[in-house]
Amino acid sequence: MLLIIFSIFVFMLVAVMSVLGLRFYTHMLQLSSYQFQGYFRFLRSIPGNLVAHGAFLLIIICSLVADKSGIRILAFSIAGMMALYVFLITAYLPKPAKKKFVVTDRVKRLFITYVIIAALVLIVGKGLLGYWAASAVLFMAFLPLVPALANLINKPIENRINKYFIDDAKRMLREHENLRIIGITGSFGKTSVKYYLTTLLSEGFSVLMTPESYNTPMGIVRTIREHLKPTHEIFVCEMGARHLHDIKEITDIVNPDDGIVTSIGYQHLETFHSLENIISTKYELLDAVDEKEKSEGKAEGKHLKFVNGDNEIIRSNMKYQDAITYGLNDGNDYQAKDIKVNSQGTTFTVTAPDGEMAEYTTKLVGRHNVENIVGAIAAANSLGIPMPKLKMAVRRLQSVPHRLELNRHGNVSILDDAYNSNPNGAKVALETLALFENHVKILVTPGMVELGEKEDEYNKEFGKQAAAVCDYIILVGEKNSPSIKAGALEAGFDPERLFVKNTLAEATALMYEIDAGREKVILLENDLPDNYR
Numbered sequence: 001m002l003l004i005i006f007s008i009f010v011f012m013l014v015a016v017m018s019v020l021g022l023r024f025y026t027h028m029l030q031l032s033s034y035q036f037q038g039y040f041r042f043l044r045s046i047p048g049n050l051v052a053h054g055a056f057l058l059i060i061i062c063s064l065v066a067d068k069s070g071i072r073i074l075a076f077s078i079a080g081m082m083a084l085y086v087f088l089i090t091a092y093l094p095k096p097a098k099k100k101f102v103v104t105d106r107v108k109r110l111f112i113t114y115v116i117i118a119a120l121v122l123i124v125g126k127g128l129l130g131y132w133a134a135s136a137v138l139f140m141a142f143l144p145l146v147p148a149l150a151n152l153i154n155k156p157i158e159n160r161i162n163k164y165f166i167d168d169a170k171r172m173l174r175e176h177e178n179l180r181i182i183g184i185t186g187s188f189g190k191t192s193v194k195y196y197l198t199t200l201l202s203e204g205f206s207v208l209m210t211p212e213s214y215n216t217p218m219g220i221v222r223t224i225r226e227h228l229k230p231t232h233e234i235f236v237c238e239m240g241a242r243h244l245h246d247i248k249e250i251t252d253i254v255n256p257d258d259g260i261v262t263s264i265g266y267q268h269l270e271t272f273h274s275l276e277n278i279i280s281t282k283y284e285l286l287d288a289v290d291e292k293e294k295s296e297g298k299a300e301g302k303h304l305k306f307v308n309g310d311n312e313i314i315r316s317n318m319k320y321q322d323a324i325t326y327g328l329n330d331g332n333d334y335q336a337k338d339i340k341v342n343s344q345g346t347t348f349t350v351t352a353p354d355g356e357m358a359e360y361t362t363k364l365v366g367r368h369n370v371e372n373i374v375g376a377i378a379a380a381n382s383l384g385i386p387m388p389k390l391k392m393a394v395r396r397l398q399s400v401p402h403r404l405e406l407n408r409h410g411n412v413s414i415l416d417d418a419y420n421s422n423p424n425g426a427k428v429a430l431e432t433l434a435l436f437e438n439h440v441k442i443l444v445t446p447g448m449v450e451l452g453e454k455e456d457e458y459n460k461e462f463g464k465q466a467a468a469v470c471d472y473i474i475l476v477g478e479k480n481s482p483s484i485k486a487g488a489l490e491a492g493f494d495p496e497r498l499f500v501k502n503t504l505a506e507a508t509a510l511m512y513e514i515d516a517g518r519e520k521v522i523l524l525e526n527d528l529p530d531n532y533r
Contacts, residue, residue, distance in 0.1 A: 029147045172228055180383075237256065304383075444524050
C-alpha cells in the first residue's frame, strides 16, 4: 500500500516538474538558436541543477533497496526527493526574461517528442526496474538532456520544413525579376548600416529590409515570404554568422547583387575558432556577388562590392581590388572628413570617387556612426542617388535600437549598447562615452562572451580601457567580472568606485542611486540573454 501511495506521489511530482523543467530548458534551447553547442554551454553553467537531477538516480537506487530493506530507506527516499523538488521548482518556476519564451510551431513539435520520449522511458524503465515510479524518477534524472535529444530526433523533420520555406522564398525572389538584393555583413556595424542604407535608398526606391536582427537563414526567409511585395525594388538583407560558411548558406538563398562588409573582427571565436575562419566567412558575401557577376557575363561594375577601408583586418586582407572602400581615413573612395560634434549632433563632409563633395548633418554622435553613415552614402550614391539628395535623409537618421542608442531619463543620459559586444565595439562605445565632457561617466556591463580562449584576455583589456574613461564601473554577474575588474584595478581604477552585482536589476538600481553631483551618462554595454550565466 505504501508503494502505491509513493508511486502516485512520485508521478505527481514528476508531472509538475517535467512541464516546468522542459519549458525552462526549451527556452534556453530556443535562446541558443537550437544549436547544441550553445545549449550545452548553458548546461555547464548550471552545475547545481545537473547535480540535483543526477541525485534522482540515487533516489531510484534507494527506492529499489527499500523494497527489500523496509520503510526506513523508503522514507529517506521521499525526504530526498522533496528536497530536490523544492530546489528545482525554485529554479524552474517561470521568471521575467529578457527575451520571452515563444511557443512556435517548432516548440510544439518538440513537446510532442517529449511526450513520446517520456512514454518510452516509462515503459522501458518499468521493464528494467520493475516499478512505474522508478522509471518516472529515471526520466527526471535525465530531464536536462531531453530537449537536446528531442531536438536531434526532430532535426530531419525541421530540415524538411525549412527546405520547403527556403524553396518557396527562392521561388518568390526568382519571380521578382527586377528586384536588386544588397547583402550586408560584418562583425559589427551591419545592423546600423542596414537601417541607414534603407533610409537613404528610400529617397529613390521602394525598399524592403530584414527587420530588427533577422539575420539568420530562416529569419531572412520569413521576411521574404511575409513582407516582399511586387512593388519593392531593393531588398536590403542583413546576414549574420556564428559558424564557418554561415554567410554562404544565406547567399545561396538570396543570391545577392551587391555586398557590403562593414567590418571584420574578433567575435564569436567560440564557434568560429579562428580569425581566418571569420575572414573567410565574411568574404563569402563578396564571393557570391563576384560569382554572380561572372555567371551573368555582364560588364564589370554591374554588381557592386563595398568594404570598410578603415578596418585593419579588411585592409590587410583586401581580397577584391574592385571593391569600393569607405571610411574616415585617407585613401578611401568615399571619405568623411571635417567631422564636428556639438550639442545638436554631428556635421561632416563626404568626398566621392569623382571628387564631388557634400556636407551632411546628423543628430547621431560618435565616430562609428559617421563611419556607418558613409558606408550607406557610398552604396546609395553608387546606385544612382545624387549626393545632395541624401542630405535630408541623413538628417532624418535615427539611432538604431540598442546600438549606442542615446536616451534621456531626467538628468541622466543612457547610451544603450545592449544588443551585443565585441572587443572593437566595446572600445568604440567607450570612445563615445568619453565624448560627454563634464558628465559623470558610469559603465554597466556583464562583459563580452563567445570569444573562446581569448575571452579573459579581451575582458581584462576592456577593464583597462574602461578605467581610462569611467568614473564608476558596475559589473553584472560572475562570469567575466573578475577579468574586467582585474584589468581596471591594474590600470589604477579606484576600487571604491567598482561594484559587482548579481543581476542587471541590481546594477540598474545602483546606477540610479549613485549621487554624482553632476549630470550622469550611463553606458549599458552588452546585455546577455538568459542562457548566459
